[in-house]
Amino acid sequence: MPRYFFNVRHRPGPAGLAVDPEGEDCADLGAARENALSQARGMIARERHTFVRDWMECAFEIGDEAGELVLTVPFQDTVPDEDPG
């Protein structure tokens, strides 16, 4: 299984990215996205940080083993799209 790194963007600039040095094995990028959304839900629901004012301004910047950014998952994506009908 490929390993993905779940870096957390909490504000702009280099100091605004909490780098994940360990990563987690996920079946594919879709599974990595689900992992990010699941963690984001847990963090929004229960966890507070001194320097994070609004989870909805945060995003996961998922990297691959080569260190390339492969997917950005905004915490806002935990909110389901409004059902039009």
Place this chain on the structure above:
Amino acid sequence: MPQPEQSSIRNHLLKALAPGDFALLQPHLQPVTTVLHQPLIEADVPIRQLYFPEVGFGSIVTHGADRKVEVGIVGREGLGGASPILLGTDRTPHEHFVQNAGMMLVIDTEALYAAVAESPRLHTLLLRSIQVQILQTAQTAFANASYTVDIRLARWLLMCHDRLDGDELLLTHEFLSMMLGVQRSSTTLAIQTLEGHRLIRARRGRITILDRAALVAVADDSYGLPEREFARLIKGA
């Protein structure tokens, strides 16, 4: 290995015993080296041996449906297993394992029962150590209710530092998330916060305490209450 002399003991509880009480336990103390993550007490299984940490420390965790969360740390200030055994039961739903490898002195449950039956003074001191353990768990509830994850991490690192030789802890973000009961990425964020303020240095798989005084300031009143009561009840005994 021969039985240890009280003068060479590092466990604070054993050191605080009156010589006569130590003599009751001494023939039964068996030195055992420990390895990382070694089980010490299993959940819901009769406890045959208790442990006095000499070097390193243990972690107590509770099992949820799909995860474990730490509910206590037992280092040199304590006796692992004292709470179920001396409070009238032979087992606990919590699991104890080695969080920091080193050495401990183990004692058979029967030998401990015999010693406390002989010495009410020893019994009282061990009950006081259970009171300190209860206060520690209560303080964790207070910290979880009142403080952000980065401040809870500062407190947790101080509690480990108190029970550690040196300034370096070997652990992963995954493991830390179990200790703090938070998402793995919350640990990543909290580590970045403390490292950004130069309180710790984090490298893959290890955290080094750089500035203990500043960590104490950050931890605020989440840290210190059980530690003060330990000093009053055990060291001052």
